[in-house]
Amino acid sequence: MFLPKIREITEALRSLFTPAFTTKYPLKPYIAHDEYRGFPKYYEEECVGCGTCVQVCPTSAIEIIDDKQKGVRKLVLDYTSCSQCGQCEEKCITDKGIKLSSEYVLSVTDLKAPEVYETVEKDLAVCEACGDVIACRDHLLFVKERLGAKAYAHPNFLIETQRQFAEVKPSSIKDKIRREDLIKEVCPVCRHKTVVNDEF
Amino acid sequence: MFKTLLNKCFKKSIWVYHTNTGACNGCDIEVINALTPYYDAERFGIKLVGTPRHADALLVCGPVTRQVVPALKCLYDSVPDPKLIIAIGSCAIGGGIWYNTYNVIGGVDKVLPVDYFIPGCPPRPEAILYGIAVALGLVKKKVSPVILKEESPEKWMTF
Structure with missing residues (x-):
């Protein structure tokens, strides 16, 4: 006796009306949750320019440039070589100077593009x-x-x-x-x- | 709109060949993750192929070790022109945490001409999809990364 395949039919009907499981990512933005360790970001008011993040960085993504004539210290963070380990945030002496954001998207064709770098300038005591x-x-x-x-x-x-x-x-x-x-x-x-x- | 999108997608479906030049498998897992049903890179026509001779693009993960350089060059030669090289992960870009070790010569760009760099350790599947979508011309390139913005109240006030 022929039995209708009820289970298969109900599943087909259900999947017809449920939305797709796949994300619509590049068309709709996806925001990572707060705990996600994305690219670090400097907060200029809180950063004191001590250079702890430079010493601690395992990939040497942060570079320190001292200009003694002008009395300016530059901390240049290179996002392309950053491995998002969070050491800079952990060891920061003010605990607020550098923090990992939830930003994760970056795609460049040139490694010297301006969006790759983030710079903080601080006055030096000479x-x-x-x-x-x-x-x-x-x-x-x-x-x-x-x-x-x-x-x-x-x-x-x-x-x-x-x-x-x-x-x-x-x-x-x-x-x-x-x-x-x-x-x-x-x-x-x-x-x-x-x-x-x-x-x- | 859907049609134009489809036309754009399938004008050239990119077939990719995935290589590991000494990575820790983190980026490899994320690349495979981007091909799973949830992220589904195949909706853009991206397909993983088993041989470089069928591929249009080369996904390279990991820092380039000294041993792998001749193999990588051989691989590059066997991909037919025009080809796209995409370096995935911070190791493939500048060596990552192995930037100054004796057996790593640095990033992929020291051996091959790289077209796209996708930083991250490892990059999220979204970041990989975004990089490939930029390469395909699906999305306009943003200067700043994704930032959460509140909708302006004026939008609701006007009738």
């Missing part, structure tokens, strides 16, 4: 004696805040705090810095040299 890099100004202020009242023991923090309220001009460079020059923005090496070598 040694008045030798012209070497001390740290970023935001970094010094961040450390000052962490130290609290103890920070006023160190001239660099003091000068950096002054600079917030009034313009502090760099002093004229001498051949040799003396003990009286210690209340100036001086790098640790020069400070040590002065303390050890300078005679009264």
